[in-house]
Amino acid sequence: MMPNLSLSQAKASLLSVVRRGPREVLWTPANVNLGNLLYYWLNAHLHQAKGEPRFALETEKSKLWQEAFPKLFEELVISRSELRLTDRRIEQHPLQHFGLNYTGAELDAFIAEMLLGTPTQFASELARINPPADLTINIRRGDYYSVPRWRGDYSFDVVEYVRVAVAAAQATGEITSILLVSDDLEWCHTKLGWLTDIAPVSEPPAGATVLHQLALLAASPRLILTNSTFGYWGGYIADVLRASAQHKAQGTWAPAFHSRAFPGNLANQLSDRWNVIEQIPGGWDG
Incomplete structure (x- = not known):
């Protein structure tokens, strides 16, 4: 064990060395519903649009929307079983500030591609x-x-x-x-x-x-x-x-x-x- 560090502190220190891979995973809170989840998915989308491999962690509540927005889950969301030891965990909340966390153009692009761009349950509801x-x-x-x-x-x-x-x-x-x-x-x-x-x-x-x-x-x-x-x-x-x-x-x-x-x-x-x-x-x- 590292001197003057508790076991948990030592583990965290070692993981910080290991978790330096190219992929980032937004640590989605387990208790948030659709309105808040969409901001995490938007953030992953805008980073990927810039060529940066960022994903949002799947939660039990987010899984409820997989059939409604399948493309979003195919490209932006990963489950815990898909996590890599080298993935960088990103804890940023709540990622909702218009003009700071995203622009109007980025918001429109996310909606057009991920929510409206393919035949989905949501598109059927709109129709x-x-x-x-x-x-x-x-x-x-x-x-x-x-x-x-x-x-x-x-x-x-x-x-x-x-x-x-x-x-x-x-x-x-x-x-x-x-x-x-x-x-x-x-x-x-x-x-x-x-x-x-x-x-x-x-x-x-x-x-x-x-x-x-x-x-x-x-x-x-x-x-x-x-x-x-x-x-x-x-x-x-x-x-x-x-x-x-x-x-x-x-x-x-x-x-x-x-x-x-x-x-x-x-x-x-x-x-x-x-x-x-x-x-x-x-x-x-x-």
């Missing part, structure tokens, strides 16, 4: 949505509000925000139909019933999968997001579809706020193509 709602509103509730720790970080006055965002969307033209996509539709029925005064309101079919919900966001010509990485990816994909003229381009609205755990509470994931709601009555902490 089923015809016509899309005039305005889709994505409301993230779940553990953001049910778990005290996350509520302290992520909660804000969603009702007041939706009022402001809907008014901004109305300024671009009459709203003829609204679709609510949420992990808590009961809360939406209770708190957002006033939306029916603006236009007929619908929701996804019973039992709609997460993949189908993502497709609903991506297909919408006008989209209002809350502070959700899942929602952000719906907006990113919508940008690509609108640019290809598959859907009429009208706009995406998102809150400037993401989390009190982020510098300045700011949502640094927001695309520079989106309309940002900078403030709401009473403030984000109101």
